[in-house]
Amino acid sequence: MSAAAVEMPPSNGTKRGSLTRPSLGQRLATIPLYVLALSMLAPFYWMVISSFKSVPEITRSPPTWIPQDPTLNNFYDRVWNPDVQNPGHTAGLFQRFTQVSGGYWKFMFNSVLISTSITLGALLIASLAALVIAKHQLPGRRIIYLLIIGSMMLPWQVTLIPNYITVSDLGWLSTYQGYIIPALAKAFVVFFLVQYLQSLPDELFQAARVDGAGEWRIWWSVVLPLLRPALAAMAIFVVLGEWNNFLWPLIIVTGDDSMATLPVALARLNSNYPGAQNSGVIMVAALIASLPTVIFFLVFQKQFTRGITITGLKG
Amino acid sequence: MTTEVIPTDGAVDPGPAPPPAVKGMTLRAARWRRNGTSLLMMAPFAVLFGVFVIYPLVKSLYLSFTNYRGIKPPVWIGLENYTSLFGDERFRKAMLNTFLYVAGSVTLTTIMALIVAMAFRGQSWLHRTVRVLFFLPSVTSAIALNLIWKWIFSPEDYGMANQFVGLFGVDRVEWLSTPSLAVPVLVFMGVWGGIGYGMVIFVAGLNAIPEEYYESARMDGATPWQQFTKITLPLLRPVTAYVVITGLIGAFQIFEAVFIIFFRSAGVIGGLHDSALMIVPYLYDQGFGHFYLGRASAIAWVLLVIIFVISMIHLRITRANRDLT
Numbered sequence: 001m002s003a004a005a006v007e008m009p010p011s012n013g014t015k016r017g018s019l020t021r022p023s024l025g026q027r028l029a030t031i032p033l034y035v036l037a038l039s040m041l042a043p044f045y046w047m048v049i050s051s052f053k054s055v056p057e058i059t060r061s062p063p064t065w066i067p068q069d070p071t072l073n074n075f076y077d078r079v080w081n082p083d084v085q086n087p088g089h090t091a092g093l094f095q096r097f098t099q100v101s102g103g104y105w106k107f108m109f110n111s112v113l114i115s116t117s118i119t120l121g122a123l124l125i126a127s128l129a130a131l132v133i134a135k136h137q138l139p140g141r142r143i144i145y146l147l148i149i150g151s152m153m154l155p156w157q158v159t160l161i162p163n164y165i166t167v168s169d170l171g172w173l174s175t176y177q178g179y180i181i182p183a184l185a186k187a188f189v190v191f192f193l194v195q196y197l198q199s200l201p202d203e204l205f206q207a208a209r210v211d212g213a214g215e216w217r218i219w220w221s222v223v224l225p226l227l228r229p230a231l232a233a234m235a236i237f238v239v240l241g242e243w244n245n246f247l248w249p250l251i252i253v254t255g256d257d258s259m260a261t262l263p264v265a266l267a268r269l270n271s272n273y274p275g276a277q278n279s280g281v282i283m284v285a286a287l288i289a290s291l292p293t294v295i296f297f298l299v300f301q302k303q304f305t306r307g308i309t310i311t312g313l314k315g
Numbered sequence: 316m317t318t319e320v321i322p323t324d325g326a327v328d329p330g331p332a333p334p335p336a337v338k339g340m341t342l343r344a345a346r347w348r349r350n351g352t353s354l355l356m357m358a359p360f361a362v363l364f365g366v367f368v369i370y371p372l373v374k375s376l377y378l379s380f381t382n383y384r385g386i387k388p389p390v391w392i393g394l395e396n397y398t399s400l401f402g403d404e405r406f407r408k409a410m411l412n413t414f415l416y417v418a419g420s421v422t423l424t425t426i427m428a429l430i431v432a433m434a435f436r437g438q439s440w441l442h443r444t445v446r447v448l449f450f451l452p453s454v455t456s457a458i459a460l461n462l463i464w465k466w467i468f469s470p471e472d473y474g475m476a477n478q479f480v481g482l483f484g485v486d487r488v489e490w491l492s493t494p495s496l497a498v499p500v501l502v503f504m505g506v507w508g509g510i511g512y513g514m515v516i517f518v519a520g521l522n523a524i525p526e527e528y529y530e531s532a533r534m535d536g537a538t539p540w541q542q543f544t545k546i547t548l549p550l551l552r553p554v555t556a557y558v559v560i561t562g563l564i565g566a567f568q569i570f571e572a573v574f575i576i577f578f579r580s581a582g583v584i585g586g587l588h589d590s591a592l593m594i595v596p597y598l599y600d601q602g603f604g605h606f607y608l609g610r611a612s613a614i615a616w617v618l619l620v621i622i623f624v625i626s627m628i629h630l631r632i633t634r635a636n637r638d639l640t
Contacts, residue, residue, distance in 0.1 A: 026539075033434045037445045040507070043463045044451070046475050050466065061473040129360035137346075138353035144361060151368050153626040155568055157595055158615045161378065161608050162371030165385070185363035215352045244456045246571055247595075251603050263458040270462060270575055276473075279466050286459035297454040301447065304454075308512070309519035 047290075050283040056088050059276045074280035090277055093284045097265070100258040107265040108288070114179045114261060115242035119235050122186045127231065130193035131223050135205055136215075145194065148187045157247070164251055174259040178252050183242065189234045196230040197223070233307035236300055243293060262289040378612035385606050396613035406614070408589045409597040415498050416593065417566040420505035425558055427506060428513025433547075436518045446518070450511035457508075461575035464504050465491070468576070491576060494590035501572055501591060509565075513558045520554030521547070553636045560629040564622055570595040594618050 050058060052070040073079075076092040097103050132138055133145045163182050172178030204226070208218045224231070246263045253260050257268060266289055269282050297304060379396055381389035400406045431449055435442040452460060467475040468490035477487050490496055528546050537545065548555075573596040577586035584600055585592030592600075594614065602611030 030434050033431060034445070036431075037435075037448045040448045040451060042475075043460070043467060043507075044455075046467055047459075047463045059471070059473060061471070063473045063475070063478060125359040125363070128356040132353045132357045136349070136353040136356075138350055138357060141353075141357070144357070144364075147369065148364070151364075151372070153623060154372065155564075155615075155618050155622045157568065157598060158375050158612075158619050159368060159371035160598075160615065161602055161612050162374040163367055164603075165374075165608075166366070166371070181363065182367040185360055185368055187364070187368070190360065215349070215356065219356065240454060244458075246458055246574075247599070251599075263456055266456075266458045266462060267575060270465070271578055276469065276471065279469075282462050283466065286456075286462045290455040290459040293454045293456065294451060297450070298447070304450075305446075305515050305519075308515050 044290075047283045047286055050280055051287050053280055054088065055090055055277050055280060058280050074284045090281065093281050093288075096269070096281070097257065099256055100260075104265065104285075104288075106258060107260050107262050110176075110259060111243060111262045111289075114176065115239050117176075117180050118183045118242045119238045121180065121184045122189055122238055123231050123235060125184060126186060126189040126193055126234075127224060127227060128219060130190050130197055131219055133190070134194045134197035135202065145190075148190050151187045152191060160247070160251070163248075167252060173252050173254050176259075179249065179259075179261075183245075183248070186238060189238065192234055193227060193230055196227060200226060233303055233310070236296075236303055236307060240293060240296070375612040375615055378609050379616050381609045383609040383612075385608055389609060392609070396610045397617075400610070400613055400617070405585075405589055405592060406597060409585075409592045409594050412498055412589075412591065413567060413569070413593045416501055416505070416569060417563060419498070419502040420509065420566050421559060421562040423502065423506045424509040424513055424562055425555065427510050428558060429517050429551075429555075431510055432514045432517030432521055435514075436521050446511075446514065449514050452508040453511045457571040458575060460508065461504075461572050464572075465576045468500060492587050494586070494588050497577065497586050497590035500576075501569070504572055505566065505569070509562065513562065516554060516558055517551070520551050524550050553633060556629060556632045556636070560625060563625050567618065567621055567625075568595055569593050570599065574599070 049065070049067050051074055052067045052072070053064070054069060054071045054073055057064060057068060072092075073089065074092055076094045077089050079086060080089040080091050080095065082091070094104050097107075100106050102109070129144075133141050167173060167178045167182060170178075172181075204222065205218060208222045213222070244263060245261075246267070249261045249264045250267065253264050257265070260268065262285075266282070266285050269278070269285055273282070378389060380391060380393060382392050382395075383389035435445045435449075469477075470487070470489045470492065471477070472481070472487045474490075476490055480488060488496070490500055524547065528550075529542055532542050532546060570593070573586070573591050573593050574584055577591040578584055584596050584604075595618070598611050598614040598618070601607045601614060
């Protein structure tokens with residue numbers, strides 16, 4: 001199956017075969033599938049309505065399917081006071097993590113900073129490596145490429161403990177460099193970019209050399225612009241993967257949590273505040289962590305599916 | 316070494332023409348200079364890849380043969396970590412749970428993804444919207460999703476899951492603290508979250524099958540079911556293999572769901588009677604809950620071997636497919 005086969009013209013609904021010109025029976029058979037499709041939204045709906053329910057309403061039985069008295073108390077509760085027992089009120093999300101300066105905003109900042117800097121760095125160094133592997137004559141480049149491909153078949157959890165030891169020895173636990181630097185070498189990005197570069201004719205590079213451009217200049221002003229669609233596809237995967245990354249942040253955040261990312265902060269909420277009265281606050285946190293990626297996906301939908309099918313169907 | 320290489324290398328594999336700027340230099344000097352630049356360009360990735368991917372791979376293999384708790388230097392103990400793992404009740408439980416989870420979730424996800432892809436493969440507005448719905452979980456933070464599930468499966472009768480089964484007259488269920496339900500609940504969540512990814516790949520695979528095949532089959536009087544088993548399934552084989560393999564590899568690495576939903580107390584995960592304990596959560600438990608770093612490395616290598624075997628099988632299948640065509 002080649003990538004070219006994926007780029008097929010949009011099918012024209014009426015001219016396709018029995019699979020898309022269904023009989024009445026087939027049409028009836030898809031009704032449960034539409035129900036299933038709608039039910040995909042159920043957990044998201046439950047999260048959103050729980051975010052806007054007050055503490056007494058969230059534990060009411062039977063539960064309400066539309067918040068009767070929508071409130072922002074799960075974000076910030078003005079009535080709540082740490083020194084006064086006030087039934088029906090708990091600390092809102094932005095009133096928790098008081099030991100961290102900036103509170104929950106700090107975790108959002110960490111998540112944005114870490115995922116964007118990893119994405120930029122990973123794409124830059126991968127584009128350089130891919131250029132050398134695909135278009136240069138450096139001895140040993142094939143061995144490096146084989147190692148890169150081989151490493152893609154292995155579970156990354158194998159590197160977890162040694163990397164934890166390395167980062168700890170470097171004194172990088174709970175630091176931005178501890179997050180970013182070990183995450184920069186992404187084998188699958190190099191693999192994808194090499195495949196893409198190999199499909200480009202050598203003459204493009206030859207011509208730039210004849211014009212007197214140095215290799216760095218060629219990388220910056222010829223290769224990077226040519227790679228733009230491939231880089232965009234990879235950026236989507238890397239940024240999403242890093243935003244949602246959990247196990248590595250979980251083990252390198254030690255001490256006071258101020259270096260936590262959103263997923264780690266969510267896990268802390270989960271472990272530190274059991275009990276249904278905290279569910280509204282936890283759902284607000286889940287909403288904040290998932291909304292950016294959902295919007296991101298809706299905006300870049302086409303690139304997403306294209307990226308998946310190309311990486312998926314090649315080879 | 317470079318001197319012998321130049322003539323043959325140049326003949327077999329003509330490199331890019333030397334830049335005109337180095338006209339005055341000898342061929343060898345130009346090559347050296349070009350390789351120097353290439354090396355510099357390769358260096359950032361190569362160094363980071365070596366330090367944070369290749370070295371840890373080798374080191375974790377070494378650590379798996381040692382007793383290491385992070386303070387005193389590792390002590391070589393041979394295969395003891397591995398032998399003790401296979402005698403360990405909790406590890407056997409983790410392996411069994413993982414295999415049950417993988418079998419259940421990958422089978423169901425693949426079948427459901429294919430059904431959904433066949434039903435919603437078109438380019439109409441409706442089909443595209445439905446595909447977006449199925450894909451949403453794939454882009455959402457796993458931790459956020461698992462917290463939602465935990466809240467949905469709360470044991471009280473105001474939990475959404477209990478409300479749902481209540482519609483069918485079923486009594487309140489203690490979803491997460493009933494050991495026999497732990498793996499099925501995880502399979503359910505895994506399938507719910509995994510359909511979208513498989514669907515996207517199946518849709519591309521289905522739309523790449525030429526329509527003429529179906530037309531001529533219909534002219535020969537093939538029923539829709541025959542068209543499905545004789546055309547669709549065989550031609551989808553490489554795509555199906557890919558969906559199954561990536562599904563298997565992902566499922567073996569399940570961690571977040573167990574960590575969030577079956578969290579008991581600090582350092583203890585895996586649910587009641589370890590009913591939801593899996594390989595990676597056990598690795599975390601041993602490595603970062605108890606700091607048995609040697610033993611945890613052995614668990615990591617068991618996972619590596621499992622995934623390596625699956626990848627090799629995939630390689631064999633894709634090769635076989637290529638030979639067939």
